[in-house]
Amino acid sequence: MNLLHEAFSWLTTADAWGGSDGLGRAVVDHLSIVAVTFLVSAAVGVPAGVLIGHTGRGRVVGVVLANAARALPTLGLVTLFALGLGIGIVAPVVALTVLAVPPLLAGVYSGIENVDREAVQAARAVGFTQRQVITQVELPLALPVILGGARSAVLQIVATATVAAYVWPHGLGAPILSGLALSDYPRVLGASVVVIVLAVVLDVLLAGLQRLLTPRAMRPARARGRQRARDHAPVADLAPDRVG
């Protein structure tokens, strides 16, 4: 408990937060790499997921990818890409993207697959084009599930970005690893606490966003009972993956 006390008193010093190797900068760097990686992953995962979900083809690819990503060791991926692509931000972004695409992809295609087929057929019947079916029917109805996938992707990136500090000494993993090397345990613990808080806060914010953007009719109303809500939750593809 003494160590925890020391860590918290370290966290209250200006020294811990300021400067180029301070926690303030580390938080900014961490959030930046999360944002960049998320955008890259979305640029890959969303169109691919729409294609699979809309056409119903290539679903096997999505399932295989999701399973493979669960078994892929993050540290191995990060170090391999760093050796291949050199020092800098590109290698960690590529490695994190590889891990973030599968949950995003799974969210998009299973979200679209779970859209009521009658809604899609009704849209076709009143003359919607393919494009309109996707953008005005499938995507809005799939949004809650898509955001669920996005949520696990973000958590995945936040966690793996910490590990990526081994090859890219920025973000909140950097003070953890440098503290370990110097046996400066208050620093290690303090930075660990900050990254935990960051991950939990991000998840709560994303859960709030998910709730906010779910159309009222699709919200699991309490009155209808929990059991029913659980029955309708799209589970299989969205078991959150933890690999980092």
Added chain:
Amino acid sequence: MIHWFTHNGGRLGGLLEQHVVLTLWPLAATLVLSIPLGAAAARLRWLRRVLLPLSGVLYTIPSLALFLTLPSLLGTRVLDPVNVVVALSIYGCALMVRTATDAFSQVPATAREAATAIGYGPARRFLTVDLPLAAPVLLAGTRVVAVSTVSLVSVGALIGVGGLGVLFTTGYQRSYPAEVGAGIVTILALALLLDGLLLGVGRLLMPWRRATAPERRSR
């Protein structure tokens, strides 16, 4: 990479053994803790309301941070492998409690009532009715936990607990991609093997599942 394997067989064996040990302890702890918790949570609403959000929060914690926060809570040394075992058990339970709750919730009430009606006590009913009916979902959850634990153990190399993750740190330090690649391949193979073993055990323990497959006609 094949070259690497032929020249590092002995070292690989040692690391593999450490890796397996660091995987099996958390997996065992997860099963022992999650099955009773899930069974209880399936019947008790208040427990569900506590456990499910709690496992959601625990699951969001980045692994490296959890490995390093545990010593201050458990009183262990910072580089003690116990921290990794406890951390991975926490992740395993976070995932498995939810699955186990679902597994036991879907056991038909009629089956349980029938068991009670013919005089089964709670323990016998749990072991011979609830558990077999929940088993397929429990097995699916266990496979997910096993595979993700195998890959998570490798992060432990950053805090010096051994296992195949060591190949990533030494491979990186020596700029030797084949070593990193060998580590990834071995971990994937181990995950696949463990998954296959669990599937096989499931087939042996749940022969009735095969009975539901479409029957082949002999004529």
